[in-house]
Amino acid sequence: MLLMSMAMYGNRLIAAALLSILIMRIYFLRDVKVVSTCILAGLIFAFGGLLTNRQVSAPVSQQNYLVKVYPDSAKVNGANLSFIARPEGAKQKMVLYARLKSSSQQRRLAAGINPMMLKVSGKSAPFLPATNLNQFDMEKYYHHQKIQSCFLVDHFVLLPPPAKLSIVDRIHIIRSKFNQYCSQLPKTLGIYATGLISGYRPVNFFDEMTGVKKLGLLHVFSISGMHVAYFLSIVDQLLAWLGLSRFKKSIISITFLGAYFVFSGGSPGLLRAVMMAIIGILNRLFKFGLSQLDIWSGSLIINLLILPEAMFLMGVQLSYGLSLGLIASEKFSYIKQTILLNFLTVPILLFHLYEWHFLSVAVNLIVLPLFGRVIFPLVIIGVIGGLVAETLVLPIDMFLRIFNDGLNAVSRLPGMLTFGKPALPIVLTMLAVTMLLAVVDRVRAPKLIGILAAVYLVTYCWIHFPLNGEVTMFDIGQGDSFLIREPFNRSVTLIDTGGKVQFNTQPWQKGAQTYQAKRLSINYLKSIGISKIDNLCVSHQDSDHCGDLPAFIEEMEIKRIIIPLGMDQNPSFMKRIANRSRSTKVISVNDETQVPGLPAQIFHPYLAGKGENHDSMVIGTQKGGLRWLFTGDLDRPGELDTLQRHPGLSADVLKVGHHGSKTSSDPQFIATVKPRIALISAGRNNRYGHPNDETLVTLKQHHVKIFNTQKHGMVRYIYRNNTGHFETVLAGHEGNL
Numbered sequence: 069m070l071l072m073s074m075a076m077y078g079n080r081l082i083a084a085a086l087l088s089i090l091i092m093r094i095y096f097l098r099d100v101k102v103v104s105t106c107i108l109a110g111l112i113f114a115f116g117g118l119l120t121n122r123q124v125s126a127p128v129s130q131q132n133y134l135v136k137v138y139p140d141s142a143k144v145n146g147a148n149l150s151f152i153a154r155p156e157g158a159k160q161k162m163v164l165y166a167r168l169k170s171s172s173q174q175r176r177l178a179a180g181i182n183p184m185m186l187k188v189s190g191k192s193a194p195f196l197p198a199t200n201l202n203q204f205d206m207e208k209y210y211h212h213q214k215i216q217s218c219f220l221v222d223h224f225v226l227l228p229p230p231a232k233l234s235i236v237d238r239i240h241i242i243r244s245k246f247n248q249y250c251s252q253l254p255k256t257l258g259i260y261a262t263g264l265i266s267g268y269r270p271v272n273f274f275d276e277m278t279g280v281k282k283l284g285l286l287h288v289f290s291i292s293g294m295h296v297a298y299f300l301s302i303v304d305q306l307l308a309w310l311g312l313s314r315f316k317k318s319i320i321s322i323t324f325l326g327a328y329f330v331f332s333g334g335s336p337g338l339l340r341a342v343m344m345a346i347i348g349i350l351n352r353l354f355k356f357g358l359s360q361l362d363i364w365s366g367s368l369i370i371n372l373l374i375l376p377e378a379m380f381l382m383g384v385q386l387s388y389g390l391s392l393g394l395i396a397s398e399k400f401s402y403i404k405q406t407i408l409l410n411f412l413t414v415p416i417l418l419f420h421l422y423e424w425h426f427l428s429v430a431v432n433l434i435v436l437p438l439f440g441r442v443i444f445p446l447v448i449i450g451v452i453g454g455l456v457a458e459t460l461v462l463p464i465d466m467f468l469r470i471f472n473d474g475l476n477a478v479s480r481l482p483g484m485l486t487f488g489k490p491a492l493p494i495v496l497t498m499l500a501v502t503m504l505l506a507v508v509d510r511v512r513a514p515k516l517i518g519i520l521a522a523v524y525l526v527t528y529c530w531i532h533f534p535l536n537g538e539v540t541m542f543d544i545g546q547g548d549s550f551l552i553r554e555p556f557n558r559s560v561t562l563i564d565t566g567g568k569v570q571f572n573t574q575p576w577q578k579g580a581q582t583y584q585a586k587r588l589s590i591n592y593l594k595s596i597g598i599s600k601i602d603n604l605c606v607s608h609q610d611s612d613h614c615g616d617l618p619a620f621i622e623e624m625e626i627k628r629i630i631i632p633l634g635m636d637q638n639p640s641f642m643k644r645i646a647n648r649s650r651s652t653k654v655i656s657v658n659d660e661t662q663v664p665g666l667p668a669q670i671f672h673p674y675l676a677g678k679g680e681n682h683d684s685m686v687i688g689t690q691k692g693g694l695r696w697l698f699t700g701d702l703d704r705p706g707e708l709d710t711l712q713r714h715p716g717l718s719a720d721v722l723k724v725g726h727h728g729s730k731t732s733s734d735p736q737f738i739a740t741v742k743p744r745i746a747l748i749s750a751g752r753n754n755r756y757g758h759p760n761d762e763t764l765v766t767l768k769q770h771h772v773k774i775f776n777t778q779k780h781g782m783v784r785y786i787y788r789n790n791t792g793h794f795e796t797v798l799a800g801h802e803g804n805l
Contacts, residue, residue, distance in 0.1 A: 132189045133157065133219070135164065136230065138237075139180035140244040141333070144168070145271065146579030149177060152215065155188075163195075163210060164188065166221035171576040176226065181244045183237050185227040190220045199543040199781030199797055200588050202489055202595035212377035213336065239330045243268070250451070254458070254465035256472055257450045263289040264447055267333035271580040279475030282484060284410070284417060284428040288439055292387055293341035298444055299328065300345060318353045322346055336375055337383030340391065343367035360395045364388075382420045386413060389499070396506035406433050408506055411520075415498035418487050422594040426483035431475070443471070488531035488597030497523055531597040532557060539691050539721075539785040542566065542589045543777040543797070546727065546751030546758070547612035549589050550698060552667065552689060553598070555788065559667050561603040563687060563698050565589070567615015583619035590623050592782075600625040603666050605687060607700030608632060609641045609679030617644050626652045630666065632685045633658040634676030641679055657685070659713065667691075671717065672702060672710045681726065682706050692787025694720040697741065701726040707737040721745040721785075724767070728759020728776075735766050745794075747783065748776040 133155035142151040149166040166188070168174050177184070194217055195207035210216070230237070247268050250261040259276055262268040267290075274281055280289060288294070303324050307317045329342045344367045351358045358366070368388060371378050378384045393412045397405045410429045417424060450464040490498070501520045505513055533556045540551040544566035552561040565585055570578075593599075604626050606614045620626060626648065633656045635641055645654065655663060659674045668689035677683030684700030697719035699707070707725065711717055722743035725732030727750040746767050750758040759776065767774060775783045781797035 131191060132187070134227075135186050135188060137177075137184045137186055138240040138244070139177060139182075139184070140240055140247055140266075140268065142177060144174060144178050147174070147573075147577040148579060155219070160217075161213075161215050162192065163215060163218040164221055165218060166224055168577075171574075173226070174576055179248070181241055181248070182229040183233070183240060184229055186224045187227055188219070188221045188224040190222040192217050192219050194218075197798070199777070200592055201782055201784070201797055202592050204587055204591070208380070212380045213375065236330055239327055243331050249454070253450065253454050254462060256469040257447065257454075257461055257465040260443070260447050260468055260472075261451050264295065264444065265451070266331060267335065267338075277472065277475075279472065279477070279479035282423075282479035283425050283431045283475060284413060285431070285435060285475070287386055287390065287413070288435070290335070290337060290383055290386075292337060293344065293391055294440070295332075296325070296328070296338075296341040296345050298440065300325070314353060318349050321349055335383060336371075336378050336381055337387040339371055339374070339378075340367050340384065340387045343370050344391065360398075364391060364395060382416060385416050389413065389416060393503070393506065396503060400506070402437075403433060406436065408502070411502050412499065415490065415495045415502070418490055419492070419495045422487060422489050422591075422597075424485050424487055425479065426485060427478060427481060431478060435475075438471075443468070486594050486597060486599035487528060489595040490527045490531070494523065494527050528597075534596070536786050536788050537691060538787070539696060540592075541723075541747050541749055541775070541777065541783040542592070543781045544584060544588055544749070546754045546756075547615075548607065548700070548723075548727070548749050549585070549616075550723065551589070551593070552691065552696075553596075554667065554691075557598065559602050559665070560593075560598055560600065561605065561667060562589075562601050562620070563605045564607050564613040564700070565604070565616040565620055566613070567611045567617070569611045569615070583616045585616035585619045586623065589616075590619060593624070598624075600627070602627045603630055603663070604628065605630045605666075605668075605685060606632075606635070606641075607687075607698070608681060608684045609635060609638055610681070610701065613700065614641070614644065618647065621645060621648050621652075625649070628653045628655055628663070628665070630655050630657055630663060630685075632656070632673050632677060632679055632683050633661075634673075634683070635679035637676075638679050659686075659710075671697075671714050672699075672706060674709075674713060681731075684725075686710055688717075688719065692785060692792035693790035694745075694785070694787075694792070696721045696723075697743070698723040699725040699732070701729075701732070703731050704734040704737070707732065707734050711737060711740055717741060719743050721747065722772075723747045723749075724759070724763065726758075727754075727756070728763045729756065730760040730762040733763045733766055735769075738766055738770050738772070742770075743772050746772045746774045748774060748778075750776065750778055752778050 134157075135153045135155040137151050137153065142149060147168045149168055150163060152161055152163050154161045155164075168177070195210060197207045198205040210218075233241070243266050246266050247262055250258040250266075251270070252258070253261060256276070259270065259273060262270065263273065263277075269289075277289070280286060300321060303321055304317070307320060312320070325342050325345055329338060332338060344363050347358070347363045347366050350356070351363065371384070379388070389412050390409055393409045394405070397408050400408065407429055410432050414424055446464050446467065450461040450468075453460040453464070498520065501516055501523065505516050505520075508516060535555055537555040538551065538553050540553075542549040542551070546569070547566035548564040549566040550563040552563070553559075566589065568584065593601075601620065601624050604617075604620060606617065606629065608614075617629075629645060629648065629652060631641070631654065636654060636656050645652075648654075655661075657663060657670050658676075659671050661670055663670075668687045670685065671688055672686035673683050681701040682703050682705070684702040684706065686700065686702060687698045689696050695718065697717075699722070702710070702725045717740070719741050720743060722738075722741060722745070724746050728748045748759050764774070775794065775796065777783070779798065783797075784795045785792050786795060787793075
């Protein structure tokens with residue numbers, strides 16, 4: 069069924085190859101029961117998958133809904149509200165997005181406990197697919213959970229809570245009360261309590277838990293089998309004291325598991341742990357004689373029938389991979405088992421996150437026993453003790469803070485490896501060889517370890533020393549960001565970082581500060597194995613060009629930051645780069661400056677300025693047999709001045725100035741430079757109307773082919789020597805030049 073899921077929803081070629089091997093295995097077994105069971109399971113799964121697709125793809129035409137919102141699952145970030153719900157009258161769940169109108173609405177939603185009813189009006193729309201390569205794909209993420217569309221709320225009215233509360237409603241109320249209670253506990257204790265018990269992560273979770281993220285300990289804070297087993301053991305102990313019969317204890321335990329599934333957020337990854345626990349209880353009660361592997365397989369079958377695409381989610385992959393590893397290595401010593409389980413997670417983490425810390429294995433060896441024997445008990449004691457007096461839990465909070473600060477300090481030590489994204493067949497090979505280590509004898513183990521090491525080494529070299537170079541325009545919305553990467557990664561140059569522009573927002577409307585570069589351009593760089601930028605060129609000071617610069621300083625090693633002459637006297641810009649490394653050089657340039665190591669020529673500015681549009685840095689380079697020109701937000705007078713100062717300036721590919729605004733792209737400039745290709749980076753439905761019709765007409769009159777992020781998403785020019793071709797992430801132009 070797992071292979072059929074991959075065939076129906078994922079990589080069909082790989083699934084077909086693995087299915088062929090499975091069919092051959094079944095055929096040579098020549099067991100009628102095995103063959104009939106496989107055929108029956110396959111037919112049931114195929115029917116369920118077709119039914120799921122039919123239900124999920126049903127069109128939504130209604131524009132007015134009555135929806136129920138649970139405060140514990142609604143996400144309020146500044147003035148933005150989002151939540152998942154099945155509106156009354158709709159056949160499927162949707163993600164609803166709304167904009168809060170007042171701070172009172174924000175407080176009511178943030179402080180709410182009871183379910184709230186909203187009368188909403190707006191329009192349903194499909195999710196925008198990932199528009200950059202290796203970007204987190206929101207469309208696929210929700211589709212894997214049977215959510216096909218979102219609902220953009222234009223207007224909503226808060227109504228009184230429902231008169232009758234269901235059992236699920238009451239569980240959500242308990243969770244809301246628990247989360248609010250934990251928010252009043254000392255800071256670290258509160259974060260640990262919600263993370264380990266209710267599965268809720270506050271907005272500042274990853275700011276406080278950087279070590280947990282970087283050291284691969286997120287599985288500890290993702291409610292999973294460890295948490296279920298821990299709390300189930302507490303329930304079993306309490307029921308044993310009551311002297312109940314085995315049947316009653318089983319019924320109460322199963323009821324507790326169902327309630328805890330809802331209470332802890334009901335994530336797809338948690339479903340595996342709950343199903344295995346329930347099957348295990350029934351197995352002991354009715355003496356079915358099922359092995360742990362049988363229980364694991366039964367849970368997987370049920371999971372795939374409920375969510376056929378569940379295995380495409382990282383949390384589910386980690387949950388099933390680790391639990392299978394535990395079963396396969398049950399006879400191993402603690403150290404060997406922990407090492408094996410860590411290396412089972414590595415291919416999955418590399419495929420999704422592209423990084424791995426060398427110290428994660430050692431940290432897991434030390435930390436995992438502490439969580440079961442020290443951290444969990446202390447958190448529970450702290451939660452209970454807080455009901456009596458806050459002073460009683462201050463020592464516990466202090467211990468947790470020291471522990472957490474220790475993890476954060478370790479994560480900052482050298483050892484973070486930006487590996488890049490291995491191909492899916494390679495990931496499957498890594499997982500298969502690692503799993504074989506749990507079942508082979510000592511004689512064969514060294515050979516398998518050698519094979520595994522060779523796979524990692526070859527994959528690393530293939531990612532980090534590519535034969536091709538690229539010039540890439542990121543789709544970052546309204547802004548600019550470009551990458552110039554030479555073959556074998558000899559040089560990595562970034563032109564602008566993008567960023568959001570804030571428009572007269574009130575304090576309550578501002579949510580937690582986030583940099584979209586972390587999930588877009590930085591994410592892509594890490595996926596291709598890049599953690600070091602040789603040259604980061606900032607065209608000018610505007611936020612849509614350098615607002616995300618602090619994120620690059622935080623995430624990347626930057627050798628040089630190159631800025632227009634005079635911008636180093638701009639206090640607001642210098643504040644953006646205040647946290648840069650001491651080894652990062654800041655170089656101010658004009659058109660006469662030659663920067664060693666910069667594979668480009670600077671054509672503008674020629675006078676010192678503040679970093680405004682007319683001061684924009686203009687950069688030219690030659691890559692893949694084409695001449696490229698990047699003009700920032702340079703205006704028309706600046707374009708003509710550049711032509712006068714650099715007669716004969718021409719380009720095959722022009723980055724159109726100021727996102728296609730009519731203030732740039734002077735017809736005389738276009739006629740003189742004579743570009744064949746124009747690159748336009750602009751946000752969809754932006755308030756400025758970029759690109760302007762006048763600019764598009766000018767380009768059309770000069771027979772210039774246009775690549776626009778609004779239509780094409782990320783645009784890449786992949787080259788080797790003096791030839792190359794353009795690729796777009798969204799449907800659009802592709803071709804050789």
